Amino acid sequence: MFLTNKYRNLLLLLFVFIILVPVGLISNYPAWGEWDFSYFKQKLGFIPDGIKNFKQIEGILPDYSLGDINSIFSYYLSAILGVILIFAIFYLLKVLIKHER
Amino acid sequence: MHIPDGYLSPQTYIAGYVIGVPLFFYGIKKLKSVLDEQTLPFIATLTALSFLVMMINIPIPGGTSGHAIGAAVLSILFNPWVAFVCISLVLLIQALIFGDGGITTWAITSLGLGFISSFSSYYIYKLLKNTNKNFALFISGWVSIVLASIFIAVVLGIQPIIAHDDKGNPLFFPFDLKITVPAIVGAHILYFGIIEGIYTLLIVKFVEKVKSQVGIDVFNKQV
Numbered sequence: 001m002f003l004t005n006k007y008r009n010l011l012l013l014l015f016v017f018i019i020l021v022p023v024g025l026i027s028n029y030p031a032w033g034e035w036d037f038s039y040f041k042q043k044l045g046f047i048p049d050g051i052k053n054f055k056q057i058e059g060i061l062p063d064y065s066l067g068d069i070n071s072i073f074s075y076y077l078s079a080i081l082g083v084i085l086i087f088a089i090f091y092l093l094k095v096l097i098k099h100e101r
Numbered sequence: 102m103h104i105p106d107g108y109l110s111p112q113t114y115i116a117g118y119v120i121g122v123p124l125f126f127y128g129i130k131k132l133k134s135v136l137d138e139q140t141l142p143f144i145a146t147l148t149a150l151s152f153l154v155m156m157i158n159i160p161i162p163g164g165t166s167g168h169a170i171g172a173a174v175l176s177i178l179f180n181p182w183v184a185f186v187c188i189s190l191v192l193l194i195q196a197l198i199f200g201d202g203g204i205t206t207w208a209i210t211s212l213g214l215g216f217i218s219s220f221s222s223y224y225i226y227k228l229l230k231n232t233n234k235n236f237a238l239f240i241s242g243w244v245s246i247v248l249a250s251i252f253i254a255v256v257l258g259i260q261p262i263i264a265h266d267d268k269g270n271p272l273f274f275p276f277d278l279k280i281t282v283p284a285i286v287g288a289h290i291l292y293f294g295i296i297e298g299i300y301t302l303l304i305v306k307f308v309e310k311v312k313s314q315v316g317i318d319v320f321n322k323q324v
Contacts, residue, residue, distance in 0.1 A: 009311045010146045013304075017153040024168070027160030031167050032284050033257060033274070034105060040275065050264070050273040054107030059200035064156065078199060079156060083149040085194055090136065090145040097133050 014083065021079045022072045102167070102253045102285070103195065103202030104210050108274045110264040113256060114205045121208030124216060125189055131182035139315070140179070143308065147175050148187040150304065152194065159296060165284075167293045170214050173222035173245040173301040177238070178308055181219035188215035213252040218245035222301070235302055242301030243294040250289035254281040 030036075040047045064078035065071060109117075136144060151171030158166040175184035189211035195201040202210055222245035229237035258278030261271040 006315045007142045007311070009307075009314070010142055013307060013311075014146055014149055014153075017150055017157075021153055021156045023159075024157040027158055027166045029158075029160045029164050029166040031102065031158070032165040032288060033108070033281075034103065044275055046270065048271050048273055048275050049266070050110070051105075051107040054205075056106055057196070057200060057204055059196070059198045061198060062200040064199050064201070075156070079153055081198070082152045082156075082194060085198070086149045086152060086190070087145045089190060090141055090148070093133065094136055094141055097136060100133075 018076070018079050018083065022075055025071055025075055102210065102214060102250065103192070104206040104253065104257065106203030106205050108203070108257065108260070109206050109209060110260055110273050111205075112263055113260065114209055117206070117209035117212060121189075121212050121216075125186060125208075125211065128182040128186035128189075131180065132186045135179060135183055143312070144175070144179065144183065144187065147171065147178070147304070147308070148191060151175070151188060152191045154300060155191065155195070159292070161288055161292045163288070165288065167288060169242075169293065169297040169300045170218055170246055170249065171297075171300065171304075172215060172218035172249075173226075173238075173242040173297065174304045174308070176219040176223045176245075177226050177241060177301070177305055181216075181223040184219035184223075185211070185215040188219065209256055210253070213249045213256070217252050218249040221245050221248045238302040238305050239298035242298040245301075246297040247286065247289050247294045250286045250293070251282070254278070254285040257281045257285070 037047050037052065040051065061074065061078050061081070064075050066074040066077065132144075151174075154169045154171050156168070158168050160166045170188065172184045172188045175187050189207075192202055192207060192210050192214065196204050196207055222241040225244050226237050226241040229240060255278065257274045258276065258281035260274040261277050264272040266272060
């Protein structure tokens with residue numbers, strides 16, 4: 001359904017954004033608030049207990065990176081994985097709807 | 102604006118789940134009524150685009166960076182419930198697979214980036230669309246992310262009041278409203294709001310063109 005000519009421009013749009021994602025790697029600046037623990041230590045002299053003691057979930061590709069593998073490559077890999085997952089979820093949901101009807 | 106785990110007190114994130122989860126399931130019901138052969142490619146593509154656009158961090162003066170959300174596009178083209186569920190889904194994938202944003206904080210982040218931005222953009226667009234369409238799209242995007250940033254700034258900024266130890270040291274996010282509001286909201290008014298506005302304008306226009314090529318007259322716009 002999706003791969004028919006009619007939807008070609010949607011795929012093109014998706015493709016352009018996938019190509020663009022490494023732009024997000026240009027800056028080393030974190031989002032405001034999403035700092036390393038050292039930032040709190042430096043600013044406050046301590047790390048708040050709740051932040052220090054929470055065991056963070058890292059995920060499969062923590063911070064969209066994969067160990068020592070080239071950051072642009074792993075960013076692309078993350079982008080493609082995310083897109084595939086999102087499409088899979090919607091297709092599953094559609095199958096579910098069909099069954100319900 | 103992806104709040105990490107450990108930043109919010111349990112009082113805050115439990116309240117977030119209590120409010121957010123019923124809204125999320127109601128939104129899924131709404132999404133199911135819209136999702137079919139014709140709309141799936143559009144909804145999935147735009148949700149994927151939200152995921153991708155959140156990876157494109159743009160640096161701004163002051164040593165921080167940020168990105169667009171893409172909620173307004175989904176909200177204007179479909180309806181705010183669909184947009185809310187789609188953005189929440191993106192946030193869940195980011196938290197579980199990429200460690201971007203927390204699990205405990207997921208509901209609060211979804212309410213801000215998903216619910217508030219979707220509903221605000223929907224109604225602002227409805228109000229302004231008969232003036233100048235391009236203007237209405239841009240402003241809807243801008244307002245959506247600015248309001249989401251206000252919500253996140255307030256939630257973070259009240260943490261030192263909600264939870265601190267005997268000595269008065271904050272247990273969770275340590276900076277108060279005097280710091281969070283100017284830093285977060287200011288950056289969204291000046292920079293990320295503009296990015297969201299331009300993204301909303303360009304993508305809605307593009308998708309409307311594709312939609313007419315595909316031959317779909319209207320998306321289900323029931324709220």
